[in-house]
Amino acid sequence: MEKACGLDVHKDSVFACILDEQGNKIFEKRFGTLTPELTSLRDTLVSHGCGRVAMESTSIYWMPVWHVLASDFSLKLANPYFIRQLPGRKSDVKDAHWIAQCLQKGLIKGSFVPEGVLQEMRQYGRQCFRLTKNRVRLEQQLDNQLQRCNIRFSNYVSNQGNNVSLRKIINALIQGERDRGKLARLVHGRIRNKHGDQVIGDSLDGVLCPTDIELLKQCMEQLDLFEKQQAACLNHLEELADKYYAREISLLCTIPGIQKYSAMCILSEIGNDMGAFGSASQLVGWAGLRPRNDESAGKIQSRKTLHGNKYLRKSLIQVSWSAARSKRSFLGKKYNQLSRRMKSQKALMAITRKILVIIFNVLKTGQPFDANRNLQAVTPG
Structure with missing residues (x-):
């Protein structure tokens, strides 16, 4: 066996434990997570001749540690579920010791960590996921604001988020238009034919105060920003995918x-x-x-x-x-x-x-x- 190091990673600290070839603990220390302290951690591992390092995939806190150590060590990212501590052993130092023992005995199978272009594509793809989630939340907030004003046109459209007629109506309301006839003319003819002009007109007859208009305006501005950012992420993602x-x-x-x-x-x-x-x-x-x-x-607890x-x-x-x-x-x-x-x-x-x-x-x-x-x-x- 060769020397191995286990890292217990937290938001503000990293606990390191190094084991020698016989599995004896030769070093343990708490390091901070700022770049100079992570650099000190790397230098310490180099000075002890430690070639293998393992850490748990704790939220996103493992990523900066990984980036600092990747060029000098053989790294493994472990799923915490598979190296879960036994009762009575829970402490930061013992966690790091346990990870080092599992690594040295070959009990840790490293998770897949992409590098280079794949990592960039992953960031763009996940940002698109988050922006979509924020857009849906904002569209629900926009509909709630309209319902509060008793404008219930969204009840008669299938896609509230990308409905062109609904957006035209909201923009007209923000600009001060209150005439239900003029608002109804902004609605697509297919929707008017399906539900009738009287129903559509009644659904646009609401009561708005200046606060409602201001909140609708802020929602639309945020929605436009999210869509612009999502389009940019998709464009970058597609460029990388087509190129590589x-x-x-x-x-x-x-x-x-x-x-x-x-x-x-x-x-x-x-x-x-x-x-x-x-x-x-x-x-x-x-x-x-x-x-x-x-x-x-013989009893199945969970599947x-x-x-x-x-x-x-x-x-x-x-x-x-x-x-x-x-x-x-x-x-x-x-x-x-x-x-x-x-x-x-x-x-x-x-x-x-x-x-x-x-x-x-x-x-x-x-x-x-x-x-x-x-x-x-x-x-x-």
């Missing part, structure tokens, strides 16, 4: 339910080298799509899926919904079969696992998806 991973994106787009945006997000999360995961089963476990094996005395990459999981579930609703896809037929004997959410999760296995095999073989050839590689749901 055009072939992989085209391969992923051959899988049912996957379009270009989903392909870019999935690739940024799992990378293009499937050798980092070893097998499709390990990738499914890393993504948090495998049911946990929680059984005691909930494990915690995994939430951004990858969200993209895959959206893809699964698309594939499950397709009548021409074999995945749609499989979803219909499964949903007859289990809950629809469980059936969807089974389809999600199948899609991830297909993604693994497509990227590993470098061949486009073909249902007749690739079905044999898909594990049972």
